[in-house]
Amino acid sequence: MAPAPPPPGTKGTVLVVEDEAALARLIGSYLTREGFDVQTLGDGLEAIDRVRTWHPDVLVLDLGLPGADGVEVCRAIRTFSDCYVIMLTARAEEVDRLIGLSVGADDYVTKPFSPREVVARVQAMLRRPRGIGARASTAEAEHDVREVGRLRMDLAAREVTLDGEPVGLTRTEFDVLAVLVSQPRRAFSRDQLIGEVWGEGWVGDPHLVDVHLGHVRRKLGDDASAPQFVQTVRGYGYRLGPCA
Numbered sequence: 001m002a003p004a005p006p007p008p009g010t011k012g013t014v015l016v017v018e019d020e021a022a023l024a025r026l027i028g029s030y031l032t033r034e035g036f037d038v039q040t041l042g043d044g045l046e047a048i049d050r051v052r053t054w055h056p057d058v059l060v061l062d063l064g065l066p067g068a069d070g071v072e073v074c075r076a077i078r079t080f081s082d083c084y085v086i087m088l089t090a091r092a093e094e095v096d097r098l099i100g101l102s103v104g105a106d107d108y109v110t111k112p113f114s115p116r117e118v119v120a121r122v123q124a125m126l127r128r129p130r131g132i133g134a135r136a137s138t139a140e141a142e143h144d145v146r147e148v149g150r151l152r153m154d155l156a157a158r159e160v161t162l163d164g165e166p167v168g169l170t171r172t173e174f175d176v177l178a179v180l181v182s183q184p185r186r187a188f189s190r191d192q193l194i195g196e197v198w199g200e201g202w203v204g205d206p207h208l209v210d211v212h213l214g215h216v217r218r219k220l221g222d223d224a225s226a227p228q229f230v231q232t233v234r235g236y237g238y239r240l241g242p243c244a
């Protein structure tokens, strides 16, 4: 299902879930100033309900929350929503971001951060083309289906099947895989993938690409030591393969 367009007069809707009220207000005010329609909440369980009823474009989600923590919230909303999720993590520890991304977050920001950084990440998410198909004309996009062996990607419908069975990818996972599928055998560097998916000028951790492609591999049943679909190009990046 195509995501709903943002309400008129706003750049999009953002739900900020952070139990430190002052911090939630601060992030909210920066986003509001940039033209986003913002709601803030401090409880994980309420956040799940709000995503269900309000359908925000982006969820800015603190990891440590009362009610349900950020990991539980993310896992729960991924069963019914494909909104973009930016996780706020309290520590620079790798485990936090890996856990967050493994339950379907698209990006993360480590505390302490400047509210401007959060705003920049939200803007980067919403600037992203809705998949490679979004760039083609509608007529082309309707027929933009790529098949690579047992893998089939319908870029317009944003559906992936493996042996005819649907594969549940997040938006970000879909977008990264779509770039690889768009030019089979071409090796893409991490920076090129970042440029294609997150947009030029995005500032963040390029190893996000590794994490998202790791999830794609797992969901496709791809063995990292002998991948059928997502091949590592050592010291460079990734390509689709082998598909000879």
Ligand code: CA
Pocket (backbone or CB within 6 Å): 018, 019, 020, 062, 063, 064, 065
């Ligand atoms: Ca917290």
